[in-house]
Every structure is written in C-alpha cells, then in structure tokens.
Amino acid sequence: MKKLMMICAMVVGFAINASAQTDNKAEFKFVEEKHDFGKVPQGKPVTTDFVYTNIGEEPLILTEVKPTCGCTIADYTKTPVKKGEKGSIKITYNAAVEAPFNKTIVVTSNAKTPTKYLVIVGEVVKAATPTTR
Numbered sequence: 001m002k003k004l005m006m007i008c009a010m011v012v013g014f015a016i017n018a019s020a021q022t023d024n025k026a027e028f029k030f031v032e033e034k035h036d037f038g039k040v041p042q043g044k045p046v047t048t049d050f051v052y053t054n055i056g057e058e059p060l061i062l063t064e065v066k067p068t069c070g071c072t073i074a075d076y077t078k079t080p081v082k083k084g085e086k087g088s089i090k091i092t093y094n095a096a097v098e099a100p101f102n103k104t105i106v107v108t109s110n111a112k113t114p115t116k117y118l119v120i121v122g123e124v125v126k127a128a129t130p131t132t133r
Helices: 002-023
Strands: 028-030 034-041 046-054 062-067 072-076 086-093 100-109 115-125
Touching (some): 028 115, 034 086, 046 115, 062 072, 072 100
Parallel strands (some): 034 115
Antiparallel strands (some): 028 046, 046 086, 100 115
C-alpha cells in the first residue's frame, strides 16, 4: 500500500511539474496583428513593423517568419527575446499589381501559441503621372 501511495504521489508531482513548465513558456503580445496600408501607389514598395513583447517567462525564439506569397518580404529579430523585451517583424510588400491585397505572414516560434498569423491589407492604385506643361 505504501508503494502504491508513493507511486501516486510521484505521478501527481510529475504532472504538476509538467503543467508549471508549460505555463512558463514564452508568449507574444503584439501591438497590432493586422496592418492596413490603405491606398498604395503602384510600383512603390511599402513597409511596416509588427512590434511584439515577450510576456512569458522563457526567452522567445522565432524559428520562421514566412510570407504566403513572393510579393512580400520578411525580416525579423533573430536573437532570443527575453521576458519583457521587445522584438519586431519587418514586412515589405511589393506594390507591383494594381488591385486590393490581403496577405498573411505565418510566424513560428517556441511560444505557448507556436503559430501566429499576421495580416497586411491595402489597395494598390495607379501611380499619379506627372503633368507636363
């Protein structure tokens, strides 16, 4: 009986420890997760920074930041972001085609929520042509 009680206590202890470890994971808090560029002149690339804070306990490490199309380029903080510190994901959209756009960027990390989706939207409009006199 003592052995059974001891085994039960160990199992409960491991479960509590495992639960506590997952609660300490890194976690994002973005200033914004969707950015609206509004109307963008055709042929003029536009850029925004998605700034985030690590509100978890462990350092936050981005393993991949992947735009869903070739017209979008991502650059991001590649070093671990410690608790309370900020990082950023810089997104540049090539406004080549005259049309509305809605693009998603997939962010993979070691956070509690390991996959985040950032969105950029806007409308590429014909660039104003200079008038001649």
